[in-house]
Amino acid sequence: MDECVVSEVVEYKSWVCLICGWIYNEEEGLPEDGIAAGTRFADIPEDWRCPLCDVSKAEFAVVEF
Template identity: 50%
Template sequence: MRKWECVVCGFRYDEANGMPEHGIAPGTSWEDVPDAWFCPDCGVGKAEFEMLLVAA
């Protein structure tokens, strides 16, 4: 599972946790998040997110 961060505001989407409060189930990969989804904190689209590198 990967994590994605909004480059505008720093909000993080964690694939393992999903966002059940926004209809995105835990375990939902970034590719399966709808293209119309937007950052709940600042309102930008998926294109403004970058994958985070997480140390093992």
């Protein structure tokens, strides 16, 4: 009997700062700031700030391709 291997496709999103255009990619994370690769934007601490222009998470929107 053949076994069917089902692999889960993980869809990562990218989030863009609406002020400066900097992009956070969930798949890449931000290791230099202590955010591991694969970290969802929702799981980043609420007090996190855009590394480029210092605005809050509220100023980010998901990028739709």
